[in-house]
Amino acid sequence: MNIWYEAHATLFQTTAIYVLLALSFQVVLKSGIFSFASVGAFGIGAYTAANLATRGVPVVVTLLIVVVAMTAVGYLLAIPLMHLRGLYLGMVTFAIDEILVVVATNGGKVTGGAVGLFGVPLEITTLGLGLVAVIGVLLVSQLERHSVGRAIEVLRGDEQLARSLGVEVGNYRKLIFALSAALGGVAGALNTLNFSTVTPGSFGFTLIVAGLTMAIVGGIGSWLGALLGAIFVAWFPTVSSSLGGYRSIVYGVLVILVVAYEPDGLLGIIRWLVRGVRGRLARGRPAVPAPAGAVPAGDSLASAAELGRPGHDAAS
Amino acid sequence: MTPLLDVVDAKVHFGGVHAVDGVSVQLQDGALHGLVGPNGSGKSTLLAALSRMIDLTDGRLSFKGHDYQRDSAPAVARMGIGRTFQAVRVLPSRSVLENVMLGADAGTFGPAIVRNWLLPWRTRRHERQCREMAMAAIERLDLAGMENHLVGTLSYGTQRRVEIARAVAAQPAVLLFDEPTAGMNRAERDEVAEVMRTLQAGGLAQVLVEHDMQMITDVCDHVWVMNFGKLIAEGKPEVVVSDPMVQEAYLGKRGEEDVNP
Numbered sequence: 001m002n003i004w005y006e007a008h009a010t011l012f013q014t015t016a017i018y019v020l021l022a023l024s025f026q027v028v029l030k031s032g033i034f035s036f037a038s039v040g041a042f043g044i045g046a047y048t049a050a051n052l053a054t055r056g057v058p059v060v061v062t063l064l065i066v067v068v069a070m071t072a073v074g075y076l077l078a079i080p081l082m083h084l085r086g087l088y089l090g091m092v093t094f095a096i097d098e099i100l101v102v103v104a105t106n107g108g109k110v111t112g113g114a115v116g117l118f119g120v121p122l123e124i125t126t127l128g129l130g131l132v133a134v135i136g137v138l139l140v141s142q143l144e145r146h147s148v149g150r151a152i153e154v155l156r157g158d159e160q161l162a163r164s165l166g167v168e169v170g171n172y173r174k175l176i177f178a179l180s181a182a183l184g185g186v187a188g189a190l191n192t193l194n195f196s197t198v199t200p201g202s203f204g205f206t207l208i209v210a211g212l213t214m215a216i217v218g219g220i221g222s223w224l225g226a227l228l229g230a231i232f233v234a235w236f237p238t239v240s241s242s243l244g245g246y247r248s249i250v251y252g253v254l255v256i257l258v259v260a261y262e263p264d265g266l267l268g269i270i271r272w273l274v275r276g277v278r279g280r281l282a283r284g285r286p287a288v289p290a291p292a293g294a295v296p297a298g299d300s301l302a303s304a305a306e307l308g309r310p311g312h313d314a315a316s
Numbered sequence: 317m318t319p320l321l322d323v324v325d326a327k328v329h330f331g332g333v334h335a336v337d338g339v340s341v342q343l344q345d346g347a348l349h350g351l352v353g354p355n356g357s358g359k360s361t362l363l364a365a366l367s368r369m370i371d372l373t374d375g376r377l378s379f380k381g382h383d384y385q386r387d388s389a390p391a392v393a394r395m396g397i398g399r400t401f402q403a404v405r406v407l408p409s410r411s412v413l414e415n416v417m418l419g420a421d422a423g424t425f426g427p428a429i430v431r432n433w434l435l436p437w438r439t440r441r442h443e444r445q446c447r448e449m450a451m452a453a454i455e456r457l458d459l460a461g462m463e464n465h466l467v468g469t470l471s472y473g474t475q476r477r478v479e480i481a482r483a484v485a486a487q488p489a490v491l492l493f494d495e496p497t498a499g500m501n502r503a504e505r506d507e508v509a510e511v512m513r514t515l516q517a518g519g520l521a522q523v524l525v526e527h528d529m530q531m532i533t534d535v536c537d538h539v540w541v542m543n544f545g546k547l548i549a550e551g552k553p554e555v556v557v558s559d560p561m562v563q564e565a566y567l568g569k570r571g572e573e574d575v576n577p
Contacts (some may be wrong), residue, residue, distance in 0.1 A: 139434075146435045146443050147421040154407060154418055161405045164367060165418055165486070166393040166425040175430070 009126055011234055016129035017191050018230035020136045021207075023212035024183035027140055029215055031176045032156035034086050036208050037077070037093040040100045041070050041184030042191070043203035049189035050117040050198050051110060059123040059193060063132065066189045067182050073283040078174035097208060104200040115198030117192075125191045134188060135185055139214025140223045142177075152176075217258050219265030228266045318381045320345045320521050321366070321397075321490055326375035328545075330359050335361040337545035338375075343490065343523065348516045350536035350553065354565055358545040359525045360402065363492050366523070367399045368392045380489070394422055398488030402495050404475045406482075408468030412459055413450055415467050415478050419485035420449040451548045453485035457511060473504035482512060490521040497531055509535045529557060541565065 005012075024038035029236055045066045052062040077096075084092060104111045111117065143152060154162045155172055162169050192198045217231020236254075240247050262268045328336040343349055351359050361543065362363040364370045368389040371421060377385040384392055393399075398419075400470040406415050421516060424432055425433045430441045440567050454463055457477045464469070467478055476496060483491055493512075497505040505528070512535050526532050532539060533553040541549040541556055556562055 142433055142436050145436060146432060146439050147417075147424045147446065148429055150414065150418050150421055151425055151429060153410070157407055158405055160369065161401070163369070163389040164399050164401070165392055165482075166390045166422040168388070168390045168426060168429075172429070 006131045008238070013126050013129050013194050013237060015231055015234040016126075016133040017187050017194065018210075018234050019133045019227055020183050020187035020190065021211050022218060022226035022233075023136050023140045023183065023223060023228040024180045024187060025211045025215035026218075026220055026223065026229075027143065027176060027183065028180045029220045030156065030222075031152050031173065032159075033082075033173060033180075034179060035081075035093045035177065035180065036090060036097055036212075037074070037177070038180055038187075038211055039203050039207045040093070040097040041074065041181040042188035042207060043097070043100045043104060044063060044073070045070060045185030045188030045189075046192045046198040046203060047104065047107075047111055047117070048185070049192045050120045053123055053193060054117070056161070059128070062123075062193070065188060065191060066185045070185030071178045071182045074178035075174055077175040077181070082170060082173045082177065094208070099205070101200050101204050104203075111199075114196060114200060116202070118197050120192050120196045120198070122196050123191060129190055129194060132186060136186070137223055137227065139179070140183075140226070144222060150262035213255060217255055217265050219267030220294050221264055222267055225265050226269040228270070232266060317344070319343060320347075320380060320511075321377040321523075322376075323362075323366070324364065324376040324378070326365060326377065327373045328358075328365050329373040330369060334545045336365060338376070339542070339547050341540055341547065341550070343521055345489075346516065346519045346521055347526065347538060348512060348531040348536050350520045351523055351542065351546075352527070352532055352539060353527070353542035357565070359542055360494055361545075362523055362542070363399065363494050363523070367397055369491055390425065391562040393486070394415070394426055395493065396487075396489035398486050398490070398493055399492040400479050400483055400484040400496055404472065404479060406467045406475055408477055409466060411464050412454065412470070412478050412481075413463040416450040416453055416459075416463075416481045416485050417446050419453065419482035420446040422486040430555040449487065450481075450485050453481040456484060456514070457481040458507070473500050473507070476500065476508065478512070480508070484515065484520075488520070490523070491515070493522060493524045493526075495525055495527065497526065497528060500563055507533060521552060533557065 009264065010219050012303045021038060021042060024041065028038070047068050048069065049062050050285055052065060053059070057065075080282070081089060081092060104116075105114050107113065151162070151167045151172065154165065155167055155169055188198075188203065191202070214229035214233045217232060218227065219225025236251055237247065240250060243250055258269070260263055262272075264271070319342040321341075323339060323341045326336055326339045336448075339358075339362060341349075351362065353359050361370065365372055366386070368377075368387060368391075372385050375385070377394075379395060379397060382395075384395065385394070407418075417567060424439075432442070451460075451463070454460055457480055459474070459477055459481055462474070467475055470478070480493075480496065497508050500508065506562070509531060510525065517521060524532070524536060536553050539550060539553045539556045540547055541562050543557075549559045549562050549566060551559075
């Protein structure tokens with residue numbers, strides 16, 4: 001076990017960082033905000049941490065500075081951006097990400113130019129990474145409970161209704177955008193503090209694709225989906241190494257299948273399986289999943305599987 | 317006595333279109349007023365202005381003596397002005413209870429939401445109260461026993477009642493209904509009428525935008541009639557219905573006046 005863990009420590013570290021990035025995407029997408037800004041935040045967090053750590057700032061302070069700075073930047077950016085909806089917001093945040101890559105490439109000493117910054121002191125342990133990821137999960141999971149969860153759900157489903165019920169739609173969207181920026185920024189900072197390097201290439205288009213894949217394949221409806229998606233993206237290449245050259249093809253096909261046939265992602269598949277097994281146990285006969293609409297919502301699994309199907313309408 | 321709701325010379329203009337053009341009305345505590353008029357007369361626009369869903373071009377809105385024409389729609393909702401919409405607006409994949417709890421939540425949807433998010437243990441008591449308020453509203457709307465059903469699986473009329481229960485659960489001081497019986501059959505309509513009378517007996521002031529004159533005369537104690545954005549008549553339903561101006565607005569002018577000279 002220990003040897004196996006040692007051999008896969010990098011994967012655990014990557015998973016913790018990916019979890020935060022996936023949550024950063026999931027939290028906005030679930031709220032109906034179609035944004036790629038998480039990756040830009042990842043970049044800013046990564047360079048900020050590199051600069052602070054090389055100047056001897058302790059890791060906890062570095063992370064706190066990144067959280068505060070990214071929340072502020074996210075909130076300020078949200079003031080003009082939250083008037084945009086759907087693909088228009090997507091395009092603008094994509095452009096911001098790309099601009100940041102150009103800035104990083106030409107940033108002189110602060111960013112290390114095209115080669116980036118190397119030799120950042122390694123200051124964080126795998127346990128520390130895991131701890132930060134757990135804090136991120138706790139924060140985001142609480143957004144899905146009680147009145148906060150209901151407010152966000154109605155906000156995504158019907159903004160006018162939300163306003164008529166007293167939900168401060170504009171402020172909520174800004175706060176969620178700021179939270180997403182903080183999560184993305186911390187993911188970037190941890191990435192630098194753990195792998196000691198940051199380059200302009202480490203937060204470009206590839207990371208947008210990876211982040212979106214984690215959130216969507218895992219399931220946008222819940223933080224659990226982000227967790228599953230992050231584990232899938234981090235571990236799939238290693239677990240499937242025996243596939244050799246076919247690995248990328250299998251990966252692509254799996255992503256297509258999940259997105260095309262299960263809008264709730266891996267989480268939806270797991271819930272479907274659990275429901276089937278439960279039904280089988282309860283009735284002592286082969287389970288036939290009933291049409292979701294006919295199931296009383298008292299069955300939390302049924303209702304949870306039904307809700308949060310934003311995968312296909314996040315852009316609308 | 318300060319009226320609960322006081323609308324003074326309210327105007328809503330969209331460019332050259334004067335959707336609401338200088339309407340002044342008052343609503344007292346516990347009153348149940350109808351708002352009628354032909355299509356496009358400005359009823360729904362006035363309702364939207366009262367709930368601050370759209371801005372007034374000019375005029376004043378006051379609720380319990382507080383001018384609120386510059387407050388945001390969510391703030392107005394939390395202040396105690398509830399509303400329903402013309403089309404059914406529910407979360408179909410959530411249960412009746414969860415939908416109705418959205419109304420009961422209203423008080424926490426302001427700045428308190430951050431505390432509810434970061435200190436979830438402090439919200440347990442609130443959650444319990446919320447559930448009780450929602451259950452009371454569910455029982456009031458005769459939905460007891462259905463609280464765990466997904467709203468999307470219910471009939472149109474029942475979904476309407478869920479909407480009303482959600483609005484009632486917020487414990488508003490005034491409730492604005494935008495054609496709550498549209499698309500309902502007679503039995504369902506009578507149920508809604510009964511609910512409105514019960515709510516009135518409980519002291520809730522209501523405004524009912526409605527096309528169905530029978531419904532208006534059945535439940536309302538006072539009617540406002542609008543046409544072309546203006547208030548053309550008001551008074552007791554049975555009197556207003558026989559007003560020649562109102563009949564003209566609804567049915568057009570008499571035959572002989574239609575003939576070109």
